[in-house]
Amino acid sequence: MRLVYMDYSATTPVKEEVLQEMLPYFTEKFGNASSIYSTGRQAKHDMDAARKRIADHLHCVPEELYFTSGGSEADNWAIKGIAKARKSKGNHIITSKIEHHAVLHVCETLEKEGFDVTYLDVDEKGLVDPKAVEAAITDQTILITIMYINNEIGTIEPIVEIGEIAKKHQIIFHTDAVQALGNLRIDLSELPVDLMTFSAHKVYGPKGVGALYVRKGIRIPNLIEGGAQERRRRAGTENVAGIVGFAKAVEIAYDQFDEHVERLVSLREKLIEGLIAAIPDTRVSGDRDQRHPGNVHVCFKYIEGESILLSLDMVGIAGSSGSACTSGSLDPSHVLMAIGLGHDIAHGSLRLTIGDFTTEDDIDYILEQLPPIIDRLRRMSPLYEEAKGAK
Amino acid sequence: MYTEIVMDHFTNPRNVGEIENADGMGEVGNVKCGDIMRIYLRINADEIIEDIKFKTFGCGSAIAASSIATVIVKGKAVKEALQLTNKQVVDALGGLPAVKVHCSVLAEQALKAAIFDYAKKFGKEYPELEGFDPDADDDHHDLIEEIGEF
Ligand SMILES: Cc1ncc(COP(=O)(O)O)c(C=O)c1O
Ligand code: FES
Numbered sequence: 416m417r418l419v420y421m422d423y424s425a426t427t428p429v430k431e432e433v434l435q436e437m438l439p440y441f442t443e444k445f446g447n448a449s450s451i452y453s454t455g456r457q458a459k460h461d462m463d464a465a466r467k468r469i470a471d472h473l474h475c476v477p478e479e480l481y482f483t484s485g486g487s488e489a490d491n492w493a494i495k496g497i498a499k500a501r502k503s504k505g506n507h508i509i510t511s512k513i514e515h516h517a518v519l520h521v522c523e524t525l526e527k528e529g530f531d532v533t534y535l536d537v538d539e540k541g542l543v544d545p546k547a548v549e550a551a552i553t554d555q556t557i558l559i560t561i562m563y564i565n566n567e568i569g570t571i572e573p574i575v576e577i578g579e580i581a582k583k584h585q586i587i588f589h590t591d592a593v594q595a596l597g598n599l600r601i602d603l604s605e606l607p608v609d610l611m612t613f614s615a616h617k618v619y620g621p622k623g624v625g626a627l628y629v630r631k632g633i634r635i636p637n638l639i640e641g642g643a644q645e646r647r648r649r650a651g652t653e654n655v656a657g658i659v660g661f662a663k664a665v666e667i668a669y670d671q672f673d674e675h676v677e678r679l680v681s682l683r684e685k686l687i688e689g690l691i692a693a694i695p696d697t698r699v700s701g702d703r704d705q706r707h708p709g710n711v712h713v714c715f716k717y718i719e720g721e722s723i724l725l726s727l728d729m730v731g732i733a734g735s736s737g738s739a740c741t742s743g744s745l746d747p748s749h750v751l752m753a754i755g756l757g758h759d760i761a762h763g764s765l766r767l768t769i770g771d772f773t774t775e776d777d778i779d780y781i782l783e784q785l786p787p788i789i790d791r792l793r794r795m796s797p798l799y800e801e802a803k804g805a806k
Numbered sequence: 807m808y809t810e811i812v813m814d815h816f817t818n819p820r821n822v823g824e825i826e827n828a829d830g831m832g833e834v835g836n837v838k839c840g841d842i843m844r845i846y847l848r849i850n851a852d853e854i855i856e857d858i859k860f861k862t863f864g865c866g867s868a869i870a871a872s873s874i875a876t877v878i879v880k881g882k883a884v885k886e887a888l889q890l891t892n893k894q895v896v897d898a899l900g901g902l903p904a905v906k907v908h909c910s911v912l913a914e915q916a917l918k919a920a921i922f923d924y925a926k927k928f929g930k931e932y933p934e935l936e937g938f939d940p941d942a943d944d945d946h947h948d949l950i951e952e953i954g955e956f
Contacts, residue, residue, distance in 0.1 A: 797843075
């Protein structure tokens, strides 16, 4: 059966060139980067070279990047770290209602420890209003953390404006850029950002590797204690193969950046427009312009997301949904709630995310397969019959 | 994640549709927790379920559970149909993941609600329906943990 992977925002396959560059580090170059003999030194050297390769593409100093086990660890470290480091200055944190759980759950934990957290509303497209950020600032505010691109609906947040506001008020600004890496040019010499989170597996690198950018001059206490790795800031024998793969993935992403974005945007628009044309009562979520190049997020009224995913899976198409039935909780995803979707609309949500291996043919295949699936499910739905009857 | 029986009933659901001037119609669930299940009954003078149809707004298990519940009770006496439990529905499906068991409760409740409607219309009394409230919004979604996000 034909397989069409449409969940690149969940994770990406490791590109062949990335894999090839990683492989020697599992076998002949297996040395521990902390050892003094040559294989160890070699590992250390290649790891530091990887740090520089990434730093060059992000326009920061290599020493401002710390490798972690992924985006979740970097988010945890940034937020818990600043909270702890700045506790004497204040106890207030500003974030948004649509952050990834790696941010939201950390904030909730900090609330239990006595911090005050403001969870800003977003508009119906998922945009945070910089004015609302400024209005939320108090003399206790020590950290603002707003994501760069939302992972579910693909909205790009105005982090430059938010960062400028943070700077003006001398508040630390962290942004989760997991979905932005490789999809937006990131120039840390220009961006008013103090800490930034990255993950390798969303840019055709391996899972279990990420990085936290910490602007020079900012100190945060360690999250992972132990050995002296990462200049004593993050303990644990380094995942050299993963780090080298991460660097290669970032290089490819930015070497082919314009092509990548152009291709994805064209496929994205084709899919969105095709779905709207073929399926009545289709609602596009998020912002049509300020959008992740590969994100398609739609809600089909009267039906439920899991049943769409199952039907798609049977014809080889892999997607995701934020419906209550797929989240396994009473509610649809927090992002869909925050943009004001009713439970009934959010229930029929479908996210299809496009990546570098998606073809025009794949989009045609989806546009051929999805409409009859939606139609079949709607015929089974008691809501559809009512809505049609009312028309 | 799902058994072959679940997938079969999801892909080829039996008894989907409506019955005009049904003898009993029941709907449970609500849009707030997502799922809605509606069951229509045609019942003859001997109190046998001659025909049954359903419509469901819900996940794959909800659709499969509705389908198999209609298969189980079709041709049975109302009294017998009232014995249907969600456990029977789960067993007939070859099992459901723990987080999906509540979808089978919906099937049991929808059937009860449809029989309740029939009993009211036709002045029947069934001890099994004592205390049954078709509008009760019982929280069949508790017992569930959130899964990961990506
Ligand atoms: C926006 C965002 N932040 C954080 C993460 C977590 O990253 P990781 O899977 O590397 O821990 C993800 C993806 O899962 C994400 O999409
Ligand atoms: S109908 Fe929501 S989980 Fe089954």
